[in-house]
Amino acid sequence: MPGFKKQTFMKSVLFKHRSIRKFRPTPIPEEVLRECLEAASRASTCGNMQLYSLVVTRDETLRERLAPCHFNQPMVRQAPCVVTVCADIHRFTMWCEQRDADPAYDNFAWFLNASTDALLAAQNLCVEAEMHGLGICYLGTTIYTAGDISQILELPKGVIPLTTVVLGYPDESPELTDRLPLEAVVHYEKYTDYTAAEIDELWAEREESELTKRLLAENGLPNLAQVFTQRRYVRKDNLAISESYFALLKEKGFFNN
Incomplete structure (x- = not known):
């Protein structure tokens, strides 16, 4: 080739x-x-x-x-x-x-x-x-x-x-499974910590997806983070x-x- x-x-x-x-x-x-x-x-x-x-x-x-x-x-x-x-x-x-x-x-x-x-x-x-x-x-x-x-x-x-x-x-x-934006996982020169607003922005697309909506309905929980902490990895x-x-x-x- x-x-x-x-x-x-x-x-x-x-x-x-x-x-x-x-x-x-x-x-x-x-x-x-x-x-x-x-x-x-x-x-x-x-x-x-x-x-x-x-x-x-x-x-x-x-x-x-x-x-x-x-x-x-x-x-x-x-x-x-x-x-x-x-x-x-x-x-x-x-x-x-x-x-x-x-x-x-x-x-x-x-x-x-x-x-x-x-x-x-x-x-x-x-x-x-x-x-x-x-x-x-x-x-x-x-x-x-x-x-x-x-x-x-x-x-x-x-x-x-x-x-x-x-x-x-x-x-x-x-x-294809979604991934967080590149900005979520890459830090240039040194680690730059996240603001609360940046955390919200980085997860926004995933939290608003149809898959997440189904998961919330199935689990009776208000957000995706609680699916992880209360159902998946407790x-x-x-x-x-x-x-x-x-x-x-x-x-x-x-x-x-």
Whole structure:
């Protein structure tokens, strides 16, 4: 593909990203899946250490076991490929120890480095997948049930799930999801805090959308912010998830030092 056409195609993929939640049962060809995984392995990484692992689950029985960890969302069973993205200091630690080098990566700083590596790899995986005509969806439920996922996938100490990506050929074509204006997320030179009026302006289009009106009617609430705080991500759940994930971090050895 000539350079200009390739750049145009790449921009089209990035600007037209959709989360796909309905998939055809068509298997992903081995060569396509391998290219996606190779793209993931080319992501930027701390010290070229590649502190992540991608657990690729295609076995139907295993996907069935993983489904409850993702609140039984149908796409976990529908999609032919489920990739659990993990922060992984285990492999690099083993390499160091086998060479009489003293690793010091069992701490929170290196959980953050490994998380960055893992999520960069995940995004490379997703972009490459979409370039091949595949659909993807990130599953935030991974954080909620990371302990159960760790047991099912037999993750050793030093390896912890961060997110999950379902991959497959789309069986739907949803509308693009709206985004906040660029001015909401970009700060030039230094962080410029928002005024109350600016916050109102940045969320105005989303708050006035037909989707928001439907959500308010369905939930019987006066505004979208309360849908988030009272229905989607409520305080008691947030605290419980934080506590369980923090406990798993300790169990997996990320707080030894």
